[in-house]
Amino acid sequence: MPVVRIPTPLRPHAGGVDKLDLAGSTVKELFDRLGEAHPALRERLFDGEELRRFVNVYVNDEDIRYLEDLETPVAPGDEVSIIPAVAGG
């Protein structure tokens, strides 16, 4: 299964774990599963059906905005990272 990595400050909303193994063939499906298990976490990532403005998501090393956004396909073993966008500069 693909693995979703959780940023440290949000782990309290994911049962304290740093990663979640989730089933799904796209990023959207992974986040749907994540929302079922940890609704408070999904609420923080999404505004309705859209990712919030300052949430970046990567599949392996690539920003999903350069791929197919939430429809980006994922395969077993892929690593999906949630990274706060407010950094750097």
Add this chain to the structure above:
Amino acid sequence: MGAEPLEFEGRETDPVSAERVLGLKCRLCGKQYPKEALNFCTDDFGPLEVAYDYEAIARTFSREAVATRPQTMWRYWDLLPIDGEPTVGRHVGRTPLIRADRLAKALGVGELYIKNDAVNHPSLSFKDRVVAVALSKAVEFGFQTVGCASTGNLAGSVAANAAAAGLDAYVLIPDGLEQGKVLGAMIHGARVVAIEGNYDHVNRLCSQIAFRFGWGFVNVNLRPFYAEGSKSMGFEIAEDLGWRVPDHVVAPMAGGSLIGKIHKAFKELEILGALENPVKTRLHGAQATGCNPISATVKSGASKVKPVKNPNTIAKSLAIGDPADGYFASQLIRDTGGWSDDVDDDSIIDAMRLLAETEGIWAETAGGVTLAVTRKLIEDGRIDRDESIVVCIAGNGLKTQEPLLERMARPTVIKPSLEAFEALLERDAAPALATV
């Protein structure tokens, strides 16, 4: 510290700074946080910003009080977010604001100033301002290891200031930066790590490192405090103009933070009644065409900033494809009636030479960007030729020599004889025959 920030919710605030620094506040939802090493809201990922009590600040801040203080950025300590005395970067700031009449004449404008952070102490860029605040705060929080993601100037500043403070520094940069910037970090003993990829890759990795190891990354978990340091550039501009704000400011944009903090500085001085004129300054942002996510947003009127996947410009210090403050910078530019534009590499070099030849200031490539965009805004009528303009030069040309070496002639070599020199003068007197 910083690894479990939620534990700090409800913590009692420090009694000294509680008077003027209230804590952190989300720029999107307004949720309040105590002073802690955290850069984003855990409810909506919005940026956290320092919140102040301006009534408390007004009890200590006045033009007269500032006039008695040291000639450094810390003369505005009331408006900077540390609790006690600064412990790092105590000599940073108070760089010259230069009335640039020869450059003004070349551009066909009446009142032009250069804010010259190319001579900032100790590392020759405006980054010394933000690092002074971030590392002073890091010491207050008790961090021993600090770090940054850098396009070059921040690397040197973190390395130098951490060395002086006895802190351990990890500096992460994209592979392929200018030699002057790499050496400028390594000489101070920092652990410099070059990442395969561009700045955005470096930045992402640093976001993961900062929280994983509980280190103080100046532009990650310390970012709310760090960013406030840029305000000192705005305070200095206003004070040096006789506590007036200019009609126009042109600032370089990489992450997009500086331009907003200059405006915030002006507004804070206005709140405190320290200004002679109202803040109607138009903020203009400068980018390179090879990495223009913010200027493209302003020009298109889009509400979302579209990142640039593969930045390609000689202005490497501005090569941030996914700017953290791009959204706020584009909003600010629109709200103040400013504009943003971008320029190609040849225009950058031309502007670097123009600044050097008219004012004796050798800016880095990003300075060439800022001046070239200023020229474009003037030519396009977006800046009125009769209004006052401040151009912010944020870094030093000594650190970005490579693109100049490729484009500039070498010195003329002659024999050590009077005859050879006279022959040279004869050639110089006949320009059509002159060679280099």
